[in-house]
Amino acid sequence: MTHSRNYSSKVKTGNWFEDVLFEEDAKKDCPEKKERGELLAEKVDFLKQNILRPVNLTVTNDGRLHFGNVVMLVNMGGEKRECSAVSINADINSLRRIPSPGIQAPCEVSAGRGIQACVRTAFIITSVDGSPEGSTLHFEQSFALKTTSGFAGGLYLTSDMKSFEKCAKKSRLQEVTLNDSGSFVSWWKIVHFEPQERLEYEGQPVPANVRVLIKHCKTNQALAVLGQHVIWTTYDNEYELTAHTFLNSCRGEQDNNHWILCTSDSAGKGLVIPNHPQSAAHNEELTQANPDI
Known part of the structure; x- marks a missing residue:
């Protein structure tokens, strides 16, 4: 006793x-x-x-997304939900010391309201079908989203069919996590956000910094942020992230499923987020505060 x-x-x-x-x-x-x-x-x-160390996002000179690009996944928000970005939800239990300090798998993710390009929010568009690095990403083409190497561990954004034991903690919907395996459960595809135009855009290059859907290839569920489910993290109160398609009365996906794969502007000074001018100014301040980055 x-x-x-x-x-x-x-x-x-x-x-x-x-x-x-x-x-x-x-x-x-x-x-x-x-x-x-x-x-x-x-x-x-x-x-x-x-x-939280700043990361330089890719500058896309042609306005398109390419394999190897470093981007942020940003949701512009909605009713009672602020603008947020897919973020590594690592705590001290996620740390590893050997062979070098960093994040170990599996690791949780969340939608953080701190819109800044850093190790926590940067993801690399990674080929899964043999497409060479630098080639253009197309609508409906499979790819993986990988954290940066080094401290972030090069982990893959992963999801799978929900079960009683494996599901999102708050909503009980399909779980999204980070894992070290680049298998089929880590494959995603970009879909045009407008249902009536999807056939027209299928196979076309994906432009950067526009609204799209990010769908899980195995389950066909769309990446979603849940404003009604707030979770406490080491960094702040943030939104739960899941893979679930939310449809409106017109059978179109709701803004929970709308994402922007953000790059840096042509001058490389800040994050490009349409209708969010504060982002570039914030990144410029961040760069000035960390001149060695």
């Missing part, structure tokens, strides 16, 4: 002597843990310093 203390060690009741020794040992361990970087506060600081 676990010993529970009802009084402080200064009150000499019960196993008071053992409690005094326990507190003294804890004080001795504190400097050693601090030296090894094992204190909780230091772990959180280490995580944030690395995962």
Whole structure:
């Protein structure tokens, strides 16, 4: 049976002597843990310093998306839902030290309201069908979304059929996570957001910085952000992310499923988000604050 203390060690009741020794040992361990970087506060600081480090998004000179492009996945928001971006939801339990510091799989994702291009929000458009890097991505073509290498671990945005044991925590819909396997469950495709124009656009190049749907190839469910399901993360209160197609009365997808694969502007100074002028200014401030990046 676990010993529970009802009084402080200064009150000499019960196993008071053992409690005094326990507190003294804890004080001795504190400097050693601090030296090894094992204190909780230091772990959180280490995580944030690395995962919030700015990243340069790709500049698309032709206005199209290409394999190898570094982009952000941004949802412009809707009723009672702010603009948000697909983000790595890593906590201190997601950290690995060997062979090098970074994020380990599996890792959760969320839709964060901090719209800044950083390790946490940057994804690489990755080929799964042998298309060479630099070639154009087309509508309905399979691809993978991979976190950057290094601290983010090069993990794949993954989903699969929901089950009683495997589903989103709040909504109980189809779960979306990050994993280290680039298998079929990590394949996605871009679909035109307007249902009546999909046949016309099938096989055409995908433009950057426009509204599209991102559909999971195996389940055909669209990536979605849920404004009514807020989750607490190390970074802030954020929205739950899932794979689920939300249809309106006209059988068109709702704005929960509308995404913009954002790149940098032609000058490389900031994030391109239509109708969101603050994004470029914020990124420019971020760059000035971190001149070494």
